[in-house]
Amino acid sequence: MRDLGAGFGYLLKGQRWVVRHGRRFGFGLLPGLITLVLYAAALVALAVWGEDAVTWATPFADGWASPWQGLFRGFLTAVLFALGLLLAVLTFTAVTLLLGQPFYENLSERVDADVSPDGAAARSDLPLWRELWVSARDSLRVLVRAGVWGVLLFALGFLPFVGQTVVPVIGFLVTGFFLTEELAAVAMQRRGVDLRARLTLLRSRKTLVWGFGTPLxxxxxxxxxxxxxxxxxxxxxxxxxxxxxxxxxxxxxxxxPGAPGGRPGTEDVTR
Structure with missing residues (x-):
């Protein structure tokens, strides 16, 4: 419970930081707005044509008597839209971070410098194009993992009671975990912490991660x-x-322990 509160506290502290630095907050809205428009169009298309897609995918139900055919296909349509919404939440962060990479990288550095005792922040030695490539590659790997979870939860959604109670809770915990990974990657990539090491760190403090990512x-x-x-x-x-x-x-x-200056602490998890 303590880590849950600490994770949520970091979410609130981050919002307060950008409010105090209003100019950076304003510039940071543009990538999110662009991504939101793209995702809204995709979800509207799924809502409009989702039922047709389900009908096409379930020809075996064409001869079913009413109301079973309508109930079955209506349920699948709702699950399909819910899955699309889950994937939209999972991928929104990755796409927004890619579109706003230079801004968010700079914002993360300024936060580091602001809270560091010596006012210094870790910097990446990679050129921008290389950072974008690493970010896109890692995001794709994370999305594959999230997609596997999404398919599994989709299948479990058919279970009576469990699919309507336990599965949505697990879905939000999974969403919170991967959201946190994508967001924390901005700071960790500058420190040379690769994807495997990041996932190891996040798994070691799951309640902290859930406290931050699940409400988000x-x-x-x-x-x-x-x-x-x-x-x-x-x-x-x-x-x-x-x-x-x-x-x-x-x-x-x-x-x-073993990380007096911060960066040496990454050695244990990047081996």
């Missing part, structure tokens, strides 16, 4: 909210990444 995933379901929360989410994920890596904070954060 729920908020992202509300139209336009994701756009306004995105800059603060990057800022909060940078603070959370510092916690996971055991880096000291100007406000008096703890340092993990």
């Amino acid at each position: 995933g729920l908020a992202f379901l509300v139209p336009f909210v994701a756009v306004f929360l995105m800059p603060g989410a990057v800022a909060g994920a940078t603070l959370l990444a510092r916690d996971l890596l055991g880096e000291e904070s100007a406000a008096g954060g703890a340092t993990a």
Whole structure:
């Protein structure tokens, strides 16, 4: 429970940070707005033509008597839209981060410098095109993992009672985990922490990750909210990444054993 509260606290701290730095908040809205328009169009198309797609995919139900045919296909249509919505939430962050890579990278650096005792921030030695490639490659790998979870949860959704109660809860926890990974990657990639190491760190503090990512995933379901929360989410994920890596904070954060300066702490998880 303590880690859940700490994770949510980082989300709030990130939002407060961007509010205090209004200019950076304003620039950070544009990538989210572009992504929102694209995703809204895709979801509208799924809502309009989803029933036709389900009908085409279930020819075996053509001869079923009423009301079973309508109930069966209506249920599949609702599940298909829910799956599309879940994938939209999972991929929204990755696409927005790619579109706004230079801004969010700079924002994360400024947060690091703001909270570091010496006012310094880790910087990547990679050129921009290489950073974009690494980010896109890692995002694709994460989306494959998230897609596997999505298919599994889709199948479990057919189970009576469990599919309507337990499965949605698991879905939001999975969404929160992968959302946090995508957001924390901005800060961790600058420190040379690769995808496997990031996942290891996140799994070691699941309740912290869920406390940060699950409320954010729920908020992202509300139209336009994701756009306004995105800059603060990057800022909060940078603070959370510092916690996971055991880096000291100007406000008096703890340092993990064997990681006196923060970056050496990444050695254990990147081997």
